[in-house]
Amino acid sequence: MDAAAAALLDARFAAAKEASRKLARATSAEKNAALATIAAQLRAAAPRIVAANAEDLARGRAEGLSAGLLDRLTLTTARIEAIAEAVGEVIALADPVGQSVAGRTLPNGVRIDQIRVPLGVVGAIYEARPNVTIDIAVLALKSGNAVVLRGGTSAEHSNRVIIQVLRDGLAAAGLPADCVQTVDDYGRAGARHLMGARGYVDVLIPRGSAALIRTVVSEAHVPVIETGAGVVHMFLDESAPLDWAVELVHNAKVQRPSVCNALETLLVHQDAAERLLPAVFERLRGSGVTIHADERVRAYHPDTVAATLEDWETEYLSLDLSVAIVDSLDGALAHIRRYSTGHTESIVTNDLASAERFLAEVDAAAVMVNASTRFADGGEFGFGAEVGISTQKLHARGPMGLSELTSTKWIVRGNGHVRH
Amino acid sequence: MDAAAAALLDARFAAAKEASRKLARATSAEKNAALATIAAQLRAAAPRIVAANAEDLARGRAEGLSAGLLDRLTLTTARIEAIAEAVGEVIALADPVGQSVAGRTLPNGVRIDQIRVPLGVVGAIYEARPNVTIDIAVLALKSGNAVVLRGGTSAEHSNRVIIQVLRDGLAAAGLPADCVQTVDDYGRAGARHLMGARGYVDVLIPRGSAALIRTVVSEAHVPVIETGAGVVHMFLDESAPLDWAVELVHNAKVQRPSVCNALETLLVHQDAAERLLPAVFERLRGSGVTIHADERVRAYHPDTVAATLEDWETEYLSLDLSVAIVDSLDGALAHIRRYSTGHTESIVTNDLASAERFLAEVDAAAVMVNASTRFADGGEFGFGAEVGISTQKLHARGPMGLSELTSTKWIVRGNGHVRH
Numbered sequence: 001m002d003a004a005a006a007a008l009l010d011a012r013f014a015a016a017k018e019a020s021r022k023l024a025r026a027t028s029a030e031k032n033a034a035l036a037t038i039a040a041q042l043r044a045a046a047p048r049i050v051a052a053n054a055e056d057l058a059r060g061r062a063e064g065l066s067a068g069l070l071d072r073l074t075l076t077t078a079r080i081e082a083i084a085e086a087v088g089e090v091i092a093l094a095d096p097v098g099q100s101v102a103g104r105t106l107p108n109g110v111r112i113d114q115i116r117v118p119l120g121v122v123g124a125i126y127e128a129r130p131n132v133t134i135d136i137a138v139l140a141l142k143s144g145n146a147v148v149l150r151g152g153t154s155a156e157h158s159n160r161v162i163i164q165v166l167r168d169g170l171a172a173a174g175l176p177a178d179c180v181q182t183v184d185d186y187g188r189a190g191a192r193h194l195m196g197a198r199g200y201v202d203v204l205i206p207r208g209s210a211a212l213i214r215t216v217v218s219e220a221h222v223p224v225i226e227t228g229a230g231v232v233h234m235f236l237d238e239s240a241p242l243d244w245a246v247e248l249v250h251n252a253k254v255q256r257p258s259v260c261n262a263l264e265t266l267l268v269h270q271d272a273a274e275r276l277l278p279a280v281f282e283r284l285r286g287s288g289v290t291i292h293a294d295e296r297v298r299a300y301h302p303d304t305v306a307a308t309l310e311d312w313e314t315e316y317l318s319l320d321l322s323v324a325i326v327d328s329l330d331g332a333l334a335h336i337r338r339y340s341t342g343h344t345e346s347i348v349t350n351d352l353a354s355a356e357r358f359l360a361e362v363d364a365a366a367v368m369v370n371a372s373t374r375f376a377d378g379g380e381f382g383f384g385a386e387v388g389i390s391t392q393k394l395h396a397r398g399p400m401g402l403s404e405l406t407s408t409k410w411i412v413r414g415n416g417h418v419r420h
Numbered sequence: 421m422d423a424a425a426a427a428l429l430d431a432r433f434a435a436a437k438e439a440s441r442k443l444a445r446a447t448s449a450e451k452n453a454a455l456a457t458i459a460a461q462l463r464a465a466a467p468r469i470v471a472a473n474a475e476d477l478a479r480g481r482a483e484g485l486s487a488g489l490l491d492r493l494t495l496t497t498a499r500i501e502a503i504a505e506a507v508g509e510v511i512a513l514a515d516p517v518g519q520s521v522a523g524r525t526l527p528n529g530v531r532i533d534q535i536r537v538p539l540g541v542v543g544a545i546y547e548a549r550p551n552v553t554i555d556i557a558v559l560a561l562k563s564g565n566a567v568v569l570r571g572g573t574s575a576e577h578s579n580r581v582i583i584q585v586l587r588d589g590l591a592a593a594g595l596p597a598d599c600v601q602t603v604d605d606y607g608r609a610g611a612r613h614l615m616g617a618r619g620y621v622d623v624l625i626p627r628g629s630a631a632l633i634r635t636v637v638s639e640a641h642v643p644v645i646e647t648g649a650g651v652v653h654m655f656l657d658e659s660a661p662l663d664w665a666v667e668l669v670h671n672a673k674v675q676r677p678s679v680c681n682a683l684e685t686l687l688v689h690q691d692a693a694e695r696l697l698p699a700v701f702e703r704l705r706g707s708g709v710t711i712h713a714d715e716r717v718r719a720y721h722p723d724t725v726a727a728t729l730e731d732w733e734t735e736y737l738s739l740d741l742s743v744a745i746v747d748s749l750d751g752a753l754a755h756i757r758r759y760s761t762g763h764t765e766s767i768v769t770n771d772l773a774s775a776e777r778f779l780a781e782v783d784a785a786a787v788m789v790n791a792s793t794r795f796a797d798g799g800e801f802g803f804g805a806e807v808g809i810s811t812q813k814l815h816a817r818g819p820m821g822l823s824e825l826t827s828t829k830w831i832v833r834g835n836g837h838v839r840h
Contacts, residue, residue, distance in 0.1 A: 247836060363441075368833070393623070394827070398828075411788075414788065
């Protein structure tokens, strides 16, 4: 990127930072009014958004995007209405800013309070789905943060219109339009510049494919919250009840295979394989699941695809499932330790000791006993909105709600107190 | 660094990771027993540690280290006794691991609990003071984390013996010696390798000079918690009571000038300068403070050093203070916005509106009204131990206690629950 372009983007980042200071002091009522304006203007702008989206879809078709990707890229009037309604749900959420996290009066009389404050400027790098533009911007604004957005090139026409709607909505409601910025017009170079925007951008959240997230994590010089990639395991212990095994595996794999908390690898205790696998496989096949099996599974079930080494580290996001037989709980723990992405891991068991060992020893954002991995979700956890699912250990781990878009500051009140 | 050395260090990091899994499951009693063993062995090893320290001191003198740095490098039997006593204080602290952060039963009967777990492997890069080796290792072990240490070259003999004592103490107490690792024997190349140890090291904490912290923040590929650098301001508002102004400025600057929460820049409202500055300066000069003043201050007090632009961004850590007159609260806020390192900022005022604006608008880890900046401290805040003071917004902000060396995981318990 040449110096002039870099300076222009830096000016946008600085404007976001400056605007974030005003937004940080806005009341919940002011922020909610702006979000309501944005929702109304999204509805009003639906024809323009759909027209811009048609350009993206035409290019996508010309470039041979898959039907699935084209569907994710598509915005219709009905989808825009649903997005506007989702903005309404965010309005209804409690504002985390100003919440007291901790507080006490020290023995000397000094009062200390730890209060939630916005992070400042949130950067978001994501792909394909233009609805994410609204989703992440609205969550950021609700929690008092400015945003700098980088959507995928495939959605650039849609995103351009949507970002204008967001900015106009803010301005109409008396908040700074500069709270929403984009680097889309600079493409990949813009994304790289955003990843290096230390001092302007307080946190960068990548949302999308494992490859996208890897790139951001390794290249960014601003703090990143790593989200998403889920090579999710379920272990059927020796004592796993048959009906739970069948229904939990099926639900975890099939209920929504394209998301990060969907099951990707099934591990089965060797002493339970004969008892459980026939019914588990029958139920899965009834829903069109392709089974990639190791040699031990194939000894029982030759009518499966032979798994390769690559299968164990693959997040299929499709109706595919890799299945392995392990010697014991230890074998399952070792497999998970090796291949887990730290997202969600689950055991099905009726043995208390196995359950407790699994919960204690598996190192992941969510560890489950006798529950579908699909429960690892901000909505299911009652957060009301989900910023993403963090697979890192710092700041936030697991489903992130609005609070995870905040920091804190300590407010200290004395009466001329000095330290002795 | 050649491939063989890199492989050797990676093996140490992997050993730390493996050991951290055992340590994560150790009970508080087991960890406390190990810390008690370490304290006892530190006392027993005092002669060996003092002898090794003498080598470091001899080299330091030969290399012309300042008296201050030599003092910080020095370990005596009495200082080792004090360090062993400090280990006892950490034993007495509550163990954060296993603490419940949040928990509820979902409407469908699924139980979710967010539980504190160790981060895993904590890397520490620090300078000069060999007591930090014990300090950071003991805090990490108490919170269930393994550590990889990189102390300064100037303390390498002392640190070598101390690290052996730590490892021996762990082993004698039945915990893995590999929970404590060092890269000191590879010098700066070892430090660089540690900064790149993604997948092994969960967080890196630099402790030391602003230059050290800058280097780690910009070069590390593992997550960093930025600590320490404090260009700390105090603003004397128009309404500031004289006695508070005098005592708060003096305490914040003089009580311990070498630490990060000590005052570095004093800002004074133009309408209060004549009333306040003579007594403030008299009290400071009585303690040997050198005043670096802007032109407006020097108009009243020509007997000061003329401040240069550099003064406003300098963390003196000495008996020096930069002083400027500002037009108003807005002028103070603008100066702080420009030069603050986000550590601690304070206002002295009797005006409620000024106090509330200052608290709301200043973006720092700790923001104070009518209190000495020296209160921004884990000990003062009642944390019992201080890992450092975070000046970043993610994960931890402000004084960090043991909890800030932990992450969380979600434990989910169902009874065959599937998602609908």
